[in-house]
Amino acid sequence: MDPVRNPYAPGAGQRPPELAGRDEQLAAFDVTLERVAHGRPERSVVLTGLRGVGKTVLLNAQRSAAVRADWGTGKLEARPDQPLRRPLASALHMAIRELGHPQSDDVLGTVKAFAARDVGSGRMRDRWNPGIDVPATTGRADSGDMEIDLVELLTDVGGLAADVGRGVAIFVDEMQDLRPEDVSALCAACHELSQNRLPVVVVGAGLPHLPAVLSASKSYSERLFRYSRVDRLDREAADRALVSPAHDEGVEFTPGALAEMYAATAGYPYFVQAYGKAVWDAAAGSPITVDDVRVAAPEAEEELGVGFFGSRFERATPAEREYLRAMAETAVADRAGEVEAGEPDSVPTAAVAAHLDRKPQSLSPARDALLKKGLIYSGERGRIAFTVPHFGRYLRATAG
The missing domain is CATH 1.10.10.10 (Winged helix-like DNA-binding domain superfamily/Winged helix DNA-binding domain)
Known part of the structure; x- marks a missing residue:
């Protein structure tokens, strides 16, 4: 069939044409946004799961939900070799700009002071400019102690959001890669926000051991976050992820083809997209049959072997x-x-x-x-x- 019309989209963090099987998690996040907006107590959110199950896609979908709710939002991807200060400051800068409040300059000054603090030397770094065109605040979020500074910073951000009557959501991908001192500071800040019912939510996504990372940092972390496991799709959701975008293009699957696809992919979202793309390109026309799936399987496996498995294996010594x-x-x-x-x-x-x-x-x-x-x-x-x-x-x- 026409490869230009191929609706399937295997890619890192790339939203599939049909986000199947995540309705419950999206609905729960909508409730979180509503409760926080109305001053109700609510926990921040942590998504966990293996590679390729769609954590980043879900994280981005939740960010879109926050944007629709008129919240200020920012996103960062944690890296083990990078302290949290600068990427978090950039994410908060974006979120505060989205709030668009006339009094936001004071908080932006605090963000700038937080970002520029050189923990190693105890001095402010003058060379690095986070793009904030206001003077750095003195005496707020600039002590060099990450936990103190982050609590002060997010408290100020939450106060601004409360004054505006809106919320701020910060999305952290690959959260398990945060440095231990940054994990501890983030937990402490979320605890403070929750106690004061400030309208700031942190949404993290990471590998299955992320809850253990958080728990090792702060004993109360299991009560601080609402954990949500992102897993492979069940048969109904996997079928929907294939059938719905194909139907929009006037193409159908036979029941046998869908069964064969689920047997091959086990419902893992990345595999569903990879097989869907290969099968579409191999099929002569509609409906897509078992034979089409079997003919396309080697191509799908080769794509997975190079781009999904092989690239990771090559990183190992x-x-x-x-x-x-x-x-x-x-x-x-x-x-x-x-x-x-x-x-x-x-x-x-x-x-x-x-x-x-x-x-x-x-x-x-x-x-x-x-x-x-x-x-x-x-x-x-x-x-x-x-x-x-x-x-x-x-x-x-x-x-x-």
Whole structure:
């Protein structure tokens, strides 16, 4: 069929034509916006899930909902090598500008002071300009103590939003990559906002171990955030993600083709889009059949192998790749048949070491490096898992 009319969109954070299976989370966020706008107590939100399940897409959809509610919004992506001050200041700068209040200059001065503080030297950095055309405030959010400064900053932002009669929402992607001191400060600031019922909401998205990261920082974090797991789509939602955009183009799927697609993708949103794109291009016309899916499967798997799996595997060193393959092989032996689609949730680190006939301590450097690269995560002590669905299956298929 005509590739120009192909409606499917596999891409990092790219919104699919039909955002299926996320109605409940979007509705819950609308309630959060309404409650905060009316001065009701409400928690900030944390989205967790594997790579490719659509966390960033959902985060962006929630930001769009906040914009429709006339809130000020800003977004940042956390990076392990970058302190929070500057990206958060840029996000808040955008949110405050969207509020458009005449008295916002005072708060923007506080944002500038917060951003420019050089924690290492205790001095203000004059060279870096965050694009805020007002003088930096003195004596507010500029102490150099991240927790004190962030509490003061978000309190001022919340006060401005309350005066305007609107709200501010800050969206943090890859939240698990925040530095420990920044996580602690963010938790403390959210706690302060909640206690004072200020109209500021933080929405974070990250890997499955993000709740553990937050809990390790502040013991009250499990009560501070509303956690929402973003998982693979059930059969009905996966079918809708395929059928609805195809129907808009006058194309249908046979029931057998939809069943074959779900068997291949297991409902993971990125896989649904990748297979949808390949099948559309391979099909001669409507309706799309089982044979079309089977003909297109190698193309879809190749695209996933290069762009989704392979690119991540290439980031690993030889020692790290050995560890990843051992995880994949251990997973089958450890819990074969227990989890649908043959992808166990996690494996014991001791079992990986035993598989390689090595002492666990000797593998710590490779494991820690993979954790920092975001290729694996530890949801509980002594166990590890891939951050990418079906990564173990890919590694087993490409062994040797």
